[in-house]
Amino acid sequence: MPRTPGDGLTRSGLLVLFTLLVPCIHLAAADQRGGSLSVEPSLLMPMGPLGQDYGAAAQADLDFDLGINPGWSMIFGAGYTTLPNLVQKDNYLTLAPAWIGLKSKAQFRQDVEIFWDLALEGTYAKEFYQNSGSGSIETLDGGGVAGAGFDLWLSPSLLIGTEVKAHLVVEGRDVYPFLQWGLRLGLRG
Amino acid sequence: MRRAGWIAALLALAACNANPLLHEASANYAPLAVGETWTYQGSGGQVLSRAVAASLTYQGRAAFLVQEALNAVPQPNRYWSFNGGDWLQWNSSLSSWELYRRLPYVTGNSWPIASGSPTVTMETKVDSVENLSLASGYYANCFKLRTVSQSYAGGVTTTTESDAWAAPGIGDVQYGQVDASGTASVLAVITAYQVP
Numbered sequence: 358m359p360r361t362p363g364d365g366l367t368r369s370g371l372l373v374l375f376t377l378l379v380p381c382i383h384l385a386a387a388d389q390r391g392g393s394l395s396v397e398p399s400l401l402m403p404m405g406p407l408g409q410d411y412g413a414a415a416q417a418d419l420d421f422d423l424g425i426n427p428g429w430s431m432i433f434g435a436g437y438t439t440l441p442n443l444v445q446k447d448n449y450l451t452l453a454p455a456w457i458g459l460k461s462k463a464q465f466r467q468d469v470e471i472f473w474d475l476a477l478e479g480t481y482a483k484e485f486y487q488n489s490g491s492g493s494i495e496t497l498d499g500g501g502v503a504g505a506g507f508d509l510w511l512s513p514s515l516l517i518g519t520e521v522k523a524h525l526v527v528e529g530r531d532v533y534p535f536l537q538w539g540l541r542l543g544l545r546g
Numbered sequence: 547m548r549r550a551g552w553i554a555a556l557l558a559l560a561a562c563n564a565n566p567l568l569h570e571a572s573a574n575y576a577p578l579a580v581g582e583t584w585t586y587q588g589s590g591g592q593v594l595s596r597a598v599a600a601s602l603t604y605q606g607r608a609a610f611l612v613q614e615a616l617n618a619v620p621q622p623n624r625y626w627s628f629n630g631g632d633w634l635q636w637n638s639s640l641s642s643w644e645l646y647r648r649l650p651y652v653t654g655n656s657w658p659i660a661s662g663s664p665t666v667t668m669e670t671k672v673d674s675v676e677n678l679s680l681a682s683g684y685y686a687n688c689f690k691l692r693t694v695s696q697s698y699a700g701g702v703t704t705t706t707e708s709d710a711w712a713a714p715g716i717g718d719v720q721y722g723q724v725d726a727s728g729t730a731s732v733l734a735v736i737t738a739y740q741v742p
Contacts, residue, residue, distance in 0.1 A: 406573075410572055446630055492654020494567050531568070
């Protein structure tokens, strides 16, 4: 059964992202129990068989944390990265994950919060050649992400922190793991 | 909870999509090593065998010597080499290494093929991804590569098209051609292979 570039998956990808984000925005307006908004420059490392073909790259994340109570938050966010092919220097793999899940958090000291989180994740992926080709392949995969880290509260409204995430992208019966380490800088409420 | 259920369902659907990009991106569609063999059966009953006979330095490059035989009659040797993801083939008429295929395959990507003639242009394009069910087995996620050759003579342009299907972890599993009327036909299919 022939398939053509894209397969209309870009449209379905946007639909899933929209479906993920709309309820979260609604919750943000309704919930006034704190949380945070942070940007997270990070390093994404493909593991497993994909790690033999593609190298690590910088990833930019945007993380939202909506406090449910002092111990739990609802989280959602999205990221973007482009991994370089280690062998074919003109080939790249763009990944744009978006996730929604729960975060458990606890005060370690007065100004330090440790946490772990677990989320469902959808990942838009696109493989392409930058200079020597015109084609591309796109897809949308499901999966999950688990993370753990800590935040340091610099002031009542400013935080910095670090987090390690393990992304598991599911494609058919195969699971493709990615490891991410990031530094968080954000506003908390 | 209903909302979470919908989100989970959407993500599950995404996981079951029919375009396994990461699988294709991490698979080896040109597994070349000494000792590997492929056998093809032609539509006319002829048998083509191909074997990676040696790893050597040839014309200044680390290369593989590939020996072919058609109905047990030896054919001219091929020499294949890799330059990063570019798969090169020694062109004896041009006395140079020329681009044969560009890996990894990405649907829609194309590259020129040196023809050795100023009146002939050739290009190979990654046409699509197909699943093939052959007598020797089921081959999923095969990239179909279409090579278009155009020759100009006497003000007339003649176009010929040939296809090759490459399977992950195996290499080429089927060859075909498209005639002048646009009808596609299979020329040869793989019947056996030995690839580690």
